[in-house]
Amino acid sequence: MNNNGPFNLTNADDNRRSLPLRLFLRLLDNFLKGGLSPRKLALTLALGSVIGILPVLWGTTLLCVLAAALFRLNQVSIQAVNYLVYPIQLALFIPFLRMGERFFPGAPGMTVNAHGGPIYAFLARAGSSNIKAVGAWTIIALPLALVLYGISLPLFRSFSLPLASLTKARAAHNCNEE
Numbered sequence: 001m002n003n004n005g006p007f008n009l010t011n012a013d014d015n016r017r018s019l020p021l022r023l024f025l026r027l028l029d030n031f032l033k034g035g036l037s038p039r040k041l042a043l044t045l046a047l048g049s050v051i052g053i054l055p056v057l058w059g060t061t062l063l064c065v066l067a068a069a070l071f072r073l074n075q076v077s078i079q080a081v082n083y084l085v086y087p088i089q090l091a092l093f094i095p096f097l098r099m100g101e102r103f104f105p106g107a108p109g110m111t112v113n114a115h116g117g118p119i120y121a122f123l124a125r126a127g128s129s130n131i132k133a134v135g136a137w138t139i140i141a142l143p144l145a146l147v148l149y150g151i152s153l154p155l156f157r158s159f160s161l162p163l164a165s166l167t168k169a170r171a172a173h174n175c176n177e178e
Helices: 017-033 040-051 060-073 075-084 086-103 118-177
Strands: none
Touching: 017 040, 017 060, 040 060, 040 075, 040 086, 040 118, 060 075, 075 086
């Protein structure tokens, strides 16, 4: 048995792990070595995921940039999470629209000029529905972020101890080779 526990990233163990798990552990190792504490990594995951599922196809990248700047998070990390949840954003788009219609059934739509034609009426209805979907997302965003943060923080803390000892062992090994 090795001294690094179940999260050992030595080359001998790489062959016994599945490829997605190896890639995830290497990515996590790089983030932790890059100065992200488990707390910041958990916050990055929570905010990037919650902002990434916002039912607006054009705004999540900018919102992630703003959130990372506000909380002093790594921009690359939060954008990676944002882009990884993009398929989830697309899958949740219609459910958010339906949830918005249920939460805000009597909310008035945008007014449409009578001479505007059918395209303007469609855009007004779509805009109103999208605003309701964002309202539904707003209701679930904070609880979802808290749950993701609460789940990921202990997980990242458990990863950081073996990874920190492994990093020290690698540094000592590299010094001995020189």
